[in-house]
Amino acid sequence: MSREEKAAFVSGGSFWTTKTLVHLGLDQPAVMSDGPIGLRKQASAADHLGLGGSLPATCFPAGVNLGNSWDRALVHELASALADECLNKDVSVILGPAMNMKRSPLCGRNFEYFSEDPYLAGELAVAYVKGAQAKGIGTSVKHFAANNQEYGRMRVDTRVDERTLREIYLSAFERVVRDAQPWSVMSAYNQVNGAYCSENEWLLETVLRNEWGFEGAVVSDWGAV
Structure with a gap:
C-alpha cells in the first residue's frame, strides 16, 4: 500500500x-453496525448519530440484564442469534460487546455494560465474542479503556495508577482478548493519563498487542479521530 x-x-x-x-x-x-443489544443497520444515508432510517431488528436484553443472569451459555446464545441477523442484513462486524466498568451511576451507557466486576464482565464478554464469531461475524469490544462517566466523556483525562488500571479497568478486556480474540477493539474517546486512547501507545501497543497478543484491528470510536 x-x-x-x-x-x-x-x-x-x-x-x-x-x-x-x-x-x-x-x-x-x-460493514459495521451497532450494537450490543440489537442490530442497528441504517437503510439510508447515515445521520451524525447513526439513528435515522434504521431497519427493524430484534431488541435483545441489554448488558445489564445479561450481567444479572450470570449465564455464559445464555450470552453465547444471544450473540449467536444476533450474528444470524447480521448475516441476514449483510453486516460484517457488531460494534460490541460494551464492557466498561460501572464506576459512576450517572454514566449514560451503564445499561449496555455487564457489571462493575471485571471478572463477570470478562467472562460474559468472552461468551459473547465466541457466540458471534462462531457464525463468522466479527465483534468490536468497547470502549478501551477507562471510559466510565458521561460528563466530559469525549475529552476527560482519566488519571489512574497502573495497578488500579490493570486490576479493574483493563482486566475484562485482557480476559476477552486472551480467551476469545475479538476481530477488533474499539478505542475510547477519553484520555488515559494524558494521552487520548486512540493514540495511546502504552494502551494500544505495549499492553494490547505486545502483552496480550491481540492480532485484530483497532477502530476508534466514532468521531474520536
Missing part, C-alpha cells in the same frame, strides 16, 4: 464501512 492508500483505508469508506481497494483484493467493504 502507498501512504495515501493506507491513509484512505484507515479513514473508512463511509459512516459504517471500510474503504475498498480493488487492486489489492479488497473489493468488498466490511
